[in-house]
Amino acid sequence: MRNRIVxxxxxxxxxxxxxxxxxxxxxxxxxxxxxxxxPRAARIDPDYSxxxxxxxxxxxxxxxxxxxxxxxxxxxxxxxxxxxxDSSSPAIEIPLRPWHALVSASRGxxxxxxxxxxxxxxxxxxxxxxxxxxxxxxxxHLAFRLIGPVHNKWGEVEIHQRNLExxxxxxxxxGKTLARGCVNCHSFVGNDxxxxxxxxxxxxxxxxxxADNGKVAKLDLRIGYTAWHPSGRIAAYSINNLEQLFHLAGxxxxxxxxxxxxxxxxxxxxxxxxxxxxASANQRLETYPAWAPDGRYLYYCSATPLWAYHKRDARAEPxxxxxxVKYDLRRIPYDVDTDQxxxxxxxxxxxxxxLSILAPRISPDGRFxxxxxxxxxxxxxxxxxxDLYMMDLARGTWKKADGVNSEFSESWHCWxxxxxxxxxxSKRGGGTFTRCYLSYVDETGGTHKPLIVPQRDPERYRSMLxxxxxxxxxxxxxxxxxxxxxxxARSDSFVQVAAPSATRDATGAEPWRRASHDHIxxx
Numbered sequence: 001m002r003n004r005i006v007x008x009x010x011x012x013x014x015x016x017x018x019x020x021x022x023x024x025x026x027x028x029x030x031x032x033x034x035x036x037x038x039p040r041a042a043r044i045d046p047d048y049s050x051x052x053x054x055x056x057x058x059x060x061x062x063x064x065x066x067x068x069x070x071x072x073x074x075x076x077x078x079x080x081x082x083x084x085x086d087s088s089s090p091a092i093e094i095p096l097r098p099w100h101a102l103v104s105a106s107r108g109x110x111x112x113x114x115x116x117x118x119x120x121x122x123x124x125x126x127x128x129x130x131x132x133x134x135x136x137x138x139x140x141h142l143a144f145r146l147i148g149p150v151h152n153k154w155g156e157v158e159i160h161q162r163n164l165e166x167x168x169x170x171x172x173x174x175g176k177t178l179a180r181g182c183v184n185c186h187s188f189v190g191n192d193x194x195x196x197x198x199x200x201x202x203x204x205x206x207x208x209x210x211a212d213n214g215k216v217a218k219l220d221l222r223i224g225y226t227a228w229h230p231s232g233r234i235a236a237y238s239i240n241n242l243e244q245l246f247h248l249a250g251x252x253x254x255x256x257x258x259x260x261x262x263x264x265x266x267x268x269x270x271x272x273x274x275x276x277x278x279a280s281a282n283q284r285l286e287t288y289p290a291w292a293p294d295g296r297y298l299y300y301c302s303a304t305p306l307w308a309y310h311k312r313d314a315r316a317e318p319x320x321x322x323x324x325v326k327y328d329l330r331r332i333p334y335d336v337d338t339d340q341x342x343x344x345x346x347x348x349x350x351x352x353x354x355l356s357i358l359a360p361r362i363s364p365d366g367r368f369x370x371x372x373x374x375x376x377x378x379x380x381x382x383x384x385x386x387d388l389y390m391m392d393l394a395r396g397t398w399k400k401a402d403g404v405n406s407e408f409s410e411s412w413h414c415w416x417x418x419x420x421x422x423x424x425x426s427k428r429g430g431g432t433f434t435r436c437y438l439s440y441v442d443e444t445g446g447t448h449k450p451l452i453v454p455q456r457d458p459e460r461y462r463s464m465l466x467x468x469x470x471x472x473x474x475x476x477x478x479x480x481x482x483x484x485x486x487x488x489a490r491s492d493s494f495v496q497v498a499a500p501s502a503t504r505d506a507t508g509a510e511p512w513r514r515a516s517h518d519h520i521x522x523x
Contacts, residue, residue, distance in 0.1 A: 029084050030072050032116050035123035042066050042115035042126035046461065049129045051451040052440035054138035054421065055107045056165050059094035060451070061458040066090070066126070068117030075113050077133070080105030091458050096166060106133045134440050136420040139191050139473040140165050142453070143172060144436060145184065146466050156466075157182045159198065161478050167456040172478050173209070177486035178202040186472065187226040187235065190293075190364065191417040193478040195232055197266075199223050200489050209488055210495075211480045212268070216488040221266060221273060221497040225359075227289040227298075231336050236265040236276065236289035236298055242379075245318050251431050252409070256379035257322050259307070261285040263300060264500055272498035278332050278344040280500075285325070287378055290360045298334055299347070299360045299369070301327040301378070323376045326350035329357045329369075348391065348398060358386075359411065362393070363419040368445045369393055370401070370413050370422060380411040381469065384431065388413060388424060390445050401447040404439050416473045422447070423471040434467035 041049060043065035053060070064071050073092050076082035080102040085092055103111065113129040146158045157175040162168070175181045181202020189195045198209045199222065208219045224238035241260040247253045262280040266273045279286045279300060288301045303326060307319040328349045333342030350356055355373035358380050362369050369391040372380040380386035387405040391398040404410065406428035413424035420441055425434045437450035453468075455461065 029086055030070070030116075030118070030123070032072060032123045032125060035116055035125035038124050038126045040127055041129050042117070044115070044129065046452045046454075046458070048113075048131065048451055048454075050131065050449050052132050052134050052448045053103065053111065053451065054164070054438070054440075055103055055133050055135070056100075056137045056140060057103070057438075058164060058166050058454050059096060059099040060454050061091075061093050061456060063458045064090040064092060064115060064117060066115075066117045066124075068119050068124075070118040072116040072118075072123075073113060075099075075102065075111065077102065077106040077109045077111045079109055093456070093458070100165075103133055108135050109133055134420070136418055138164060138421040138438065139416045139418075139475050141193070141474040141477050142423060142436070143186060143188070143193070143472045143474055143478060144468050145186070145470040146468060148466050156180070157184070159183050159186050161474070162453070163477070164453070167454075170477075171482040172480070173198055173200070173482055173485040173489070175200075175202070177482070178489055179204050181489075184470075185223055185226055185237075186470065187228055188472055188474065189228040189232045190230060191415075191473055191475045193474045193476055195228070196478065196480075197223065197226055197228075197235055198485070199226075202489075204490055207489075207494060209485060210268075211478075211485070214479070216480055216484050218488050218491055218494040219266075219271070219497050220494050221499075223266070224261075225288050227291050229291055229334075229336060230293060230295040233269065233336060234265045234267050236263060236291070236300075238263055238287040238289060238300075240287060243318070251384045252382050254382050256377070256382055257318055257325075258285055258287060258378045259319075260305070261287040261378070263287075263289055263298075266497065270498075271495050273500055275500045276332070277341045279330075285327070285378070287327075288359050290362060292331075292362055293364050293366045295336055296333060297331045299329065299331045299362065301358055301360070302330045302344075303327040303350070303356070303378070325378075326356040326376055327358055327378060329360055329371065353398075355385075359413065361413055361415060363415050363441075364417055365419040367393060367419065368441070370415070372411055372413075374409075381409055381425065381427075381434065384409055384427075386411055388447075390447065392445055401439075403449045404437070404447045409434075412470045414472050417475055421473070423453075423473050424450075425467075425469045425471065426450075433461075433464070434469045435461060436468045436471045 044062040048060040071087045073085045083098045111131045115126045117124050142162045146160050159172040173183045175183050179202045183200045185199040187197050195212045208221045210217050224240045226237040228235045239262045240258050243257045245255050263276040263286045285303045285305050290299045306321040329347045330344050332344040356376050358372040360371045372386050373389050374380050374383035374386035386409045388401040388410045390401045408427035408431045410426050422439050436453045439450040440448045
């Protein structure tokens with residue numbers, strides 16, 4: 001018995017040594033005592049400097065953009081065991097367990113990175129890179145759309161999920177399994193991955209997948225931008241008649257017009273779909289539904305069309321005044337128990353902002369509303385002028401989100417379940433590829449300098465020719481396998497959904513029966 005206790009004690013000591021003092025094993029750290037001081041911080045890529053970190057984030061692997069044949073990095077705070085990396089490569093990969101031990105111990109504290117580079121036997125020491133570790137964690141998983149930089153048709157389109165605490169990534173639904181089809185408009189009930197809708201279209205057919213209660217079913221339903229009611233009993237969605245066009249020159253040559261938008265909602269029980277009263281009139285363009293956390297209001301975007309709806313030739317010129325259309329932010333009351341709607345009201349008018357207001361998303365605590373604003377139109381990802389704005393719903397005030405915007409498009413944003421983090425898509429870094437960024441939101445609604453989602457290979461973003469968009473933060477991984485999702489999409493069986501019966505104009509045209517997002521990709 002005594003020998004067993006001694007053995008277990010030895011094992012525990014070895015584990016503690018490996019976890020807490022790993023850097024002492026193997027070659028000793030370099031002698032940098034005589035390093036020459038450089039009066040600036042080292043250039044690193046990605047730019048992980050001056051940011052607020054989630055205490056559960058994966059290691060911030062980066063590359064040092066300084067001359068050198070050997071590099072040494074020491075990461076430390078006034079709590080926890082420092083992490084040291086001695087590398088012959090400028091690509092710095094931080095070991096997972098020591099990183100998590102240090103960052104977790106550093107909640108509410110600054111985290112410093114000391115960077116050294118050696119050339120011709122001489123070490124140079126740069127000024128410390130300082131970040132701050134937040135007290136609050138971010139939801140540990142991220143669902144997103146992965147797509148190539150296409151212009152007018154899809155090729156390889158996937159919905160993936162990523163564990164933000166490490167580098168594990170897996171597909172939720174891959175368009176290649178659907179005869180190179182398109183998958184889009186994934187949505188969840190809050191930050192819960194157990195119930196979701198995913199739209200798809202391919203040569204095998206089109207429709208919507210409902211994943212719920214451990215099963216995946218194919219619905220005979222076409223959805224656009226979707227928002228689940230907090231109860232999970234209904235899902236509001238847009239019906240869009242989108243047309244794509246191209247500019248001759250500029251930072252973004254693509255553009256999209258929503259020729260005729262309306263809102264409907266799908267009832268899970270009974271599998272029927274109904275138009276939203278007050279948000280489906282042909283005198284207005286409605287899109288981007290978003291529920292208040294208590295489910296009592298549906299927020300959405302609405303604009304006056306500057307053209308008459310008609311069946312258009314795809315080769316026809318765009319409406320002359322398409323670049324003058326600006327969307328208001330509206331909301332409409334709803335009672336889920338009685339299925340009764342109230343009258344819509346304007347929350348913030350484009351006439352007040354001078355900009356088009358798009359994609360409202362409300363923090364789970366109900367305090368703040370995050371939205372895009374851009375010069376015109378309804379498609380922020382194609383608008384370099386698109387920035388993120390924050391509205392304080394308690395005060396009715398709004399302002400540009402501090403620290404998170406760039407000269408390129410910001411779009412497709414979401415909240416963490418604790419209302420302290422946002423994830424959003426940005427084209428910063430050149431304007432070509434969309435990437436996902438995370439930003440801390442403090443109790444006053446202030447946003448902080450964002451960090452790009454870290455990758456195992458710090459050079460991945462430089463070689464990655466796909467965009468990452470439509471992020472959704474989740475509290476756990478999606479429990480449905482990509483095989484089950486693809487099998488349901490390819491199945492001949494489907495659930496018939498009773499479609500809206502109202503007609504939107506006197507000509508008898510029913511634009512909601514047209515496929516949403518045909519040939520338009522949100523990247």
